[in-house]
Amino acid sequence: MILIFFDKAKIFVKGGDGGNGCIAMRREKYVPEGGPWGGDGGRGGNVVFRADEGLRTLVDFRYKRHYKAERGRHGEGKNMHGASGEDLVVRLPAGTLIRDADTGELLADLVAHDQEAVVARGGRGGRGNAHFATANRKAPKLAEKGAPGEERWLELELKLLADVGLIGFPNAGKSTLISKVSAAKPKIANYHFTTITPNLGVVRVEEGRSFVMADIPGLIEGAHAGAGLGHEFLRHVERTRLLVHVLDVSGSEGRDPVEDFLATNRELILYNPVIGAKPQVIVANKIDLPGAAENLRRVKEAYGEEYEVFPVSAVTGSGLEPLVYRVAALLAGLPPETPVLLEDAGPVVHQAEPRFTVFRQEGIFYVKGKEIERHVAMTDMDNEEAVERLQWIIKRMGIEDDLKAAGIKEGDTVKIGNFEFEYAE
Numbered sequence: 411m412i413l414i415f416f417d418k419a420k421i422f423v424k425g426g427d428g429g430n431g432c433i434a435m436r437r438e439k440y441v442p443e444g445g446p447w448g449g450d451g452g453r454g455g456n457v458v459f460r461a462d463e464g465l466r467t468l469v470d471f472r473y474k475r476h477y478k479a480e481r482g483r484h485g486e487g488k489n490m491h492g493a494s495g496e497d498l499v500v501r502l503p504a505g506t507l508i509r510d511a512d513t514g515e516l517l518a519d520l521v522a523h524d525q526e527a528v529v530a531r532g533g534r535g536g537r538g539n540a541h542f543a544t545a546n547r548k549a550p551k552l553a554e555k556g557a558p559g560e561e562r563w564l565e566l567e568l569k570l571l572a573d574v575g576l577i578g579f580p581n582a583g584k585s586t587l588i589s590k591v592s593a594a595k596p597k598i599a600n601y602h603f604t605t606i607t608p609n610l611g612v613v614r615v616e617e618g619r620s621f622v623m624a625d626i627p628g629l630i631e632g633a634h635a636g637a638g639l640g641h642e643f644l645r646h647v648e649r650t651r652l653l654v655h656v657l658d659v660s661g662s663e664g665r666d667p668v669e670d671f672l673a674t675n676r677e678l679i680l681y682n683p684v685i686g687a688k689p690q691v692i693v694a695n696k697i698d699l700p701g702a703a704e705n706l707r708r709v710k711e712a713y714g715e716e717y718e719v720f721p722v723s724a725v726t727g728s729g730l731e732p733l734v735y736r737v738a739a740l741l742a743g744l745p746p747e748t749p750v751l752l753e754d755a756g757p758v759v760h761q762a763e764p765r766f767t768v769f770r771q772e773g774i775f776y777v778k779g780k781e782i783e784r785h786v787a788m789t790d791m792d793n794e795e796a797v798e799r800l801q802w803i804i805k806r807m808g809i810e811d812d813l814k815a816a817g818i819k820e821g822d823t824v825k826i827g828n829f830e831f832e833y834a835e
């Protein structure tokens with residue numbers, strides 16, 4: 411059995427549309443019969459994902475779900491080509507699996523720092539009328555529109571590693587703290603231990619900075635004797651880089667936080683020296699309660715030299731912001747744990763698709779295929795010459811033959827992409 415915590419996000423990406431080609435004629439004083447002079451549109455920018463080892467969670471994708479690259483500029487007269495759109499580079503944590511949300515196809519598995527994958531290509535720029543001049547057509551009034559950028563919904567998936575482990579006595583306020591500072595609570599896959607539920611929170615400090623905090627419930631309740639807690643979970647927690655030691659400084663239930671600190675650490679080292687050796691900060695919790703000030707003073711006196719002490723109230727939220735910022739800063743200075751990656755992800759293979767398919771449904775003939783749909787999208791249907799050219803492409807690609815084979819007759823409706831027309835021989 412493997413215990414895995416996943417973070418997931420579903421986002422929309424779109425490459426920039428290509429710029430339109432331009433229709434222009436050369437008109438200069440001493441050039442009476444000027445030829446076509448319309449420049450091409452620029453290509454749209456790609457959406458590029460880049461892996462970043464400094465990022466730990468997908469939480470930013472809950473705040474922003476649409477990613478669009480810049481479109482290409484339109485072509486202009488005097489054969490001026492439009493500028494290309496800028497690529498949109500989106501950073502995401504190393505170890506993220508990227509799937510097409512509709513087909514489930516694995517598109518990329520970004521493992522190493524700075525590794526990149528293009529997830530939505532920008533559209534090609536439309537060609538200007540200069541391209542369409544022939545011996546018979548010296549002044550073409552025809553240009554292509556820019557091709558639309560690729561668009562798709564993606565599913566991102568990341569195995570989470572706990573960066574921060576919470577330790578402390580029961581009722582010290584660990585669950586309250588984690589729920590207060592977390593932006594999200596990831597679901598746990600594949601685990602079956604019974605009494606104690608590990609509690610994981612994704613803490614978002616600011617855009618591009620987040621970390622994972624795991625409550626280690628029941629650790630002190632005889633966990634070193636093997637009671638209650640799943641070993642898988644502890645193995646997970648072994649990989650935390652920093653411990654936040656939560657003390658109840660209100661001294662409720664007759665507890666003494668100065669002693670609790672030592673007791674918890676003793677227990678921890680007995681149970682698991684690897685976890686026990688992690689760096690710690692102290693959270694002095696429940697400062698809103700009477701008696702807290704005096705205990706806080708005692709905790710600082712006893713441990714303040716060796717440990718950073720953060721007075722907080724998990725209930726009111728006071729003191730939590732400085733804590734979260736400091737923890738993030740400390741994590742940035744600690745060596746990263748290497749994420750566990752899927753061994754079976756393998757190289758990404760794209761399947762070849764047929765160039766187009768023709769089928770009939772409820773009396774309508776459908777033509778599907780990237781290439782022809784792109785031609786349709788790039789054709790200005792109000793421009794007679796452009797439509798003629800599209801008809802010629804339909805013939806040349808062999809689509810008309812397939813339509814005939816499928817039994818098309820004069821007057822039947824054909825649909826390609828958003829374009830619908832009546833078939834005529």
Ligand SMILES: Nc1nc2c(ncn2[C@@H]2O[C@H](COP(=O)(O)OP(=O)(O)OP(=O)(O)O)[C@@H](O)[C@H]2O)c(=O)[nH]1
Nearest residue numbers: 579580581582583584585586628695696723724725
């Ligand atoms: N007044 C006050 N009460 C708090 C504060 N933090 C937690 N509590 C209360 O203390 C009790 C225990 O808090 P939990 O967050 O459940 O403690 P825990 O450490 O997760 O406890 P276990 O789940 O048993 O490990 C709850 O009744 C909380 O409402 C605080 O800052 N101030």
